[in-house]
Amino acid sequence: MTLTLQQQPTVPLEAEVLSPDVIAPLGLDAVRALPVFHGKRQRRLDEFFSVVGSPGDDLEIEGDLRKVKWIGRGMTRGRVAVRGDVGMHLGAYMKGGSIEVTGSASDWVGGEMSGGTIRISGNAGGQIGAAYRGSSTGMADGTIVVGGSAGLEVGMRMKRGIIVIGGPVRDFAGLQMKGGTIVLGAGAELRTGAWMMRGTIVSLKPIPIMPTFAYASTYTPTFLRILARHLATLGVTLPTDDAKGSYHRYNGDSSVPGKGELFVWSASAEASARQG
Amino acid sequence: MLRITGGRVYDPANGVDGVVKDICVADGRVVADVQRARTIDATGLLVFPGGVDVHTHVAGGALNFARGLVPENQRAARKFLRSPDRRAGLGGMTPTTFATGYLYAGMGWTTVNEAAVPILSAKHTHEELHDTPIVDKSSLLLMANNEIVLDLLEAGEAERARHVVAWLIWAAKVYGVKAVNPGGVAAWKWGKNAGTLHEPIQGYSRVTPAKIIAELAQIVDDLALPHPLHLHANHLGIPGNFETTIETMQVIDGRRAHLAHLQFHAYGGDDWGNMRSQAAAVAEEFNKRRNLTTDAGAILFGDAVTITADGPWQHLLYQLTGRKWGNLDVENETGCGIVPYVYKDRSLVNAVQWAVGLELLLLIDDPWRVFLTTDHPNGGAFWRYPEIIRMLMDVEFRKTQIAALPEAARSRMTLPEITRQYTLSEIAIITSAGPARALGMPQKGHLGVGADADIAIYPEKPDDGVLFSYPRYVLKAGDVVVEEGDVRAVNDGREFIVRPAYDETIEEYLRPLFQKVYTMSFENYPVELERVRNAEIRS
Numbered sequence: 117m118t119l120t121l122q123q124q125p126t127v128p129l130e131a132e133v134l135s136p137d138v139i140a141p142l143g144l145d146a147v148r149a150l151p152v153f154h155g156k157r158q159r160r161l162d163e164f165f166s167v168v169g170s171p172g173d174d175l176e177i178e179g180d181l182r183k184v185k186w187i188g189r190g191m192t193r194g195r196v197a198v199r200g201d202v203g204m205h206l207g208a209y210m211k212g213g214s215i216e217v218t219g220s221a222s223d224w225v226g227g228e229m230s231g232g233t234i235r236i237s238g239n240a241g242g243q244i245g246a247a248y249r250g251s252s253t254g255m256a257d258g259t260i261v262v263g264g265s266a267g268l269e270v271g272m273r274m275k276r277g278i279i280v281i282g283g284p285v286r287d288f289a290g291l292q293m294k295g296g297t298i299v300l301g302a303g304a305e306l307r308t309g310a311w312m313m314r315g316t317i318v319s320l321k322p323i324p325i326m327p328t329f330a331y332a333s334t335y336t337p338t339f340l341r342i343l344a345r346h347l348a349t350l351g352v353t354l355p356t357d358d359a360k361g362s363y364h365r366y367n368g369d370s371s372v373p374g375k376g377e378l379f380v381w382s383a384s385a386e387a388s389a390r391q392g
Numbered sequence: 393m394l395r396i397t398g399g400r401v402y403d404p405a406n407g408v409d410g411v412v413k414d415i416c417v418a419d420g421r422v423v424a425d426v427q428r429a430r431t432i433d434a435t436g437l438l439v440f441p442g443g444v445d446v447h448t449h450v451a452g453g454a455l456n457f458a459r460g461l462v463p464e465n466q467r468a469a470r471k472f473l474r475s476p477d478r479r480a481g482l483g484g485m486t487p488t489t490f491a492t493g494y495l496y497a498g499m500g501w502t503t504v505n506e507a508a509v510p511i512l513s514a515k516h517t518h519e520e521l522h523d524t525p526i527v528d529k530s531s532l533l534l535m536a537n538n539e540i541v542l543d544l545l546e547a548g549e550a551e552r553a554r555h556v557v558a559w560l561i562w563a564a565k566v567y568g569v570k571a572v573n574p575g576g577v578a579a580w581k582w583g584k585n586a587g588t589l590h591e592p593i594q595g596y597s598r599v600t601p602a603k604i605i606a607e608l609a610q611i612v613d614d615l616a617l618p619h620p621l622h623l624h625a626n627h628l629g630i631p632g633n634f635e636t637t638i639e640t641m642q643v644i645d646g647r648r649a650h651l652a653h654l655q656f657h658a659y660g661g662d663d664w665g666n667m668r669s670q671a672a673a674v675a676e677e678f679n680k681r682r683n684l685t686t687d688a689g690a691i692l693f694g695d696a697v698t699i700t701a702d703g704p705w706q707h708l709l710y711q712l713t714g715r716k717w718g719n720l721d722v723e724n725e726t727g728c729g730i731v732p733y734v735y736k737d738r739s740l741v742n743a744v745q746w747a748v749g750l751e752l753l754l755l756i757d758d759p760w761r762v763f764l765t766t767d768h769p770n771g772g773a774f775w776r777y778p779e780i781i782r783m784l785m786d787v788e789f790r791k792t793q794i795a796a797l798p799e800a801a802r803s804r805m806t807l808p809e810i811t812r813q814y815t816l817s818e819i820a821i822i823t824s825a826g827p828a829r830a831l832g833m834p835q836k837g838h839l840g841v842g843a844d845a846d847i848a849i850y851p852e853k854p855d856d857g858v859l860f861s862y863p864r865y866v867l868k869a870g871d872v873v874v875e876e877g878d879v880r881a882v883n884d885g886r887e888f889i890v891r892p893a894y895d896e897t898i899e900e901y902l903r904p905l906f907q908k909v910y911t912m913s914f915e916n917y918p919v920e921l922e923r924v925r926n927a928e929i930r931s
Contacts, residue, residue, distance in 0.1 A: 250463035252715070 618832025653689020
């Protein structure tokens with residue numbers, strides 16, 4: 117089924133009905149009549165979207181969706197393909213299925229999700245897989261892969277699951293992290309891993325290390341090789357060739373005190389210089 | 393005008409125990425008879441006086457702080473959408489003001505007593521109570537750590553202290569006096585807590601917790617306030633505190649007092665590792681003292697938010713949980729701590745607490761002196777009261793709940809040996825008739841002629857098997873506000889306040905003190921009477 121945004125909302129449109137769980141059991145007319153909130157006013161889905169095809173577990177959503185929030189909220193199954201930039205809270209509370217965005221996403225992608233896969237070809241905002249304000253834990257499982265850059269507090273309070281960001285990331289990646297894995301393809305700005313209790317952050321580019329992280333050793337742990345094999349299935353490359361380099365390991369955050377680990381890739385020339 | 397016909401009526405205050413009779417309502421009151429009135433057919437239904445909550449926290453600065461502290465609970469809470477006659481709101485552990493009214497009424501409760509108001513936030517409290525619809529309200533003033541009062545006790549000026557207390561009650565437009573951890577909150581401002589009942593508290597040489605309790609209880613009796621001193625005793629929540637509780641009863645002596653949330657004050661042992669129930673010892677002492685009433689402060693497993701003026705205890709609880717902690721200092725008057733908490737049935741301590749609440753309700757022999765509360769939201773949200781009623785009325789169900797607890801916990805309680813089951817009439821006493829009498833509200837808690845027409849009508853055999861969870865009808869001041877468990881009409885409740893007599897010249901004593909120690913000017917301090925909407929003044 118294909119939904120195309122025809123009428124650009126003037127204020128954000130809350131559209132958590134755009135989920136296979138909601139749409140698949142309905143007839144076409146019922147889908148068109150689904151409620152969305154345009155600001156505080158309740159409207160019909162077809163006042164904004166054209167709805168074509170038969171309802172099912174496969175949804176294609178097209179258009180400039182930057183003002184459309186909560187797509188795929190709490191979904192447990194099926195596939196959502198988004199063509200165009202998309203608004204906040206994409207795949208929040210998601211439990212299963214997959215969301216694929218050709219374009220960029222806003223803040224809170226996969227907020228408090230517990231399963232499923234979200235892939236974004238472009239950039240994403242902040243608080244990816246994070247805990248909503250007040251919650252003690254963020255993402256509890258699942259996978260988020262962002263091709264481009266990301267904003268603040270990526271993986272804040274996450275407990276399990278994998279987040280991969282291809283481009284540069286802003287401050288506080290892995291803030292208060294409790295578990296899970298964050299892979300930073302192009303490094304991050306300040307205070308990566310601040311207050312992290314457990315979990316793993318891997319950076320393929322040098323990053324500023326907080327003074328509360330202690331250098332431990334330089335090596336490539338076995339689990340990174342296993343992780344690399346898994347990430348390869350998602351099209352993400354994690355270097356594990358000893359000839360090309362290895363990882364500096366830092367433990368922290370000792371201010372919490374935490375047992376997190378920070379791995380920073382170091383190409384072989386640099387690695388041997390450090391060891392020498 | 394209204395006639396409720398065919399229902400089995402439970403009105404223990406008037407000796408009516410399950411008799412099928414008509415109840416007639418006109419002009420918001422119960423009357424002897426009505427002609428040509430609308431009839432509610434209550435055949436097969438139970439007719440109860442509307443519930444009265446003697447101790448709850450539903451409005452004011454501390455509660456609002458708690459609402460803000462737990463956005464994660466608010467997100468998970470039941471939503472109330474706006475409708476032509478209902479405002480939007482959230483349920484959950486700390487419901488918003490309007491939702492509080494809908495939830496209480498939706499359960500058949502029609503009067504609530506907000507148990508902790510600092511004078512400095514009394515204006516805020518009254519604004520929130522005004523926005524709590526349907527139910528009638530009263531509130532109690534925090535007094536046992538007020539430094540002006542404590543200074544007077546230190547100086548031995550009991551007479552002047554009485555005038556100050558009376559002036560403060562009218563200034564705050566409240567209904568009675570609350571004492572929380574007497575002396576302990578004042579000591580907390582030095583980073584300390586109160587010690588034993590007879591040790592002077594930090595900053596004073598003669599003021600002890602015992603002195604504060606005895607003198608405040610005396611003042612409340614001398615002022616002839618409708619509700620006795622409402623006391624949150626010292627050492628709340630601490631293993632071994634049952635001795636303090638029994639000693640507190642002795643200190644109160646022959647004066648009137650209401651011991652709040654007794655569950656939190658009936659623990660044995662001397663450490664979290666060996667904590668056990670001492671409900672039997674506390675109940676035995678309590679049973680002998682006819683001058684006292686109490687409420688259970690029972691806990692239920694699941695999420696809760698603890699809110700109390702007992703700052704030092706909350707700091708300890710925060711250290712135990714390692715979660716969030718809010719701490720407020722209310723100038724010269726009191727303090728406040730807020731800690732979100734989860735009661736777990738696998739936890740030994742929580743399992744003992746759970747048992748103690750039920751044990752007290754079952755071991756205190758006079759239902760007219762022990763009332764149903766969870767110290768909302770401390771032990772669990774008020775809208776879970778039907779769960780407790782079920783455990784009181786059904787010993788077999790209770791046994792299945794006890795069986796699920798850890799073995800180590802079961803050996804630390806007497807609950808498994810207790811076979812008492814509450815009757816419907818006794819439920820009417822602990823939820824309505826008893827608390828109304830303890831609050832000194834003669835128009836509440838019964839269905840006799842002249843009573844307020846606050847009536848809850850429940851199905852005898854509810855669909856979900858849990859009595860009292862969904863009333864078929866609720867009447868408030870004669871209006872049918874709930875039908876089929878759903879709020880259908882909303883009216884405004886009243887607020888009960890008292891105006892005790894005091895010497896007007898006491899203001900000349902207080903004014904310079906205010907200028908010296910308060911951040912607020914004396915003129916701005918009292919709550920204007922106009923601010924209390926639908927006030928009903930008792931003198």
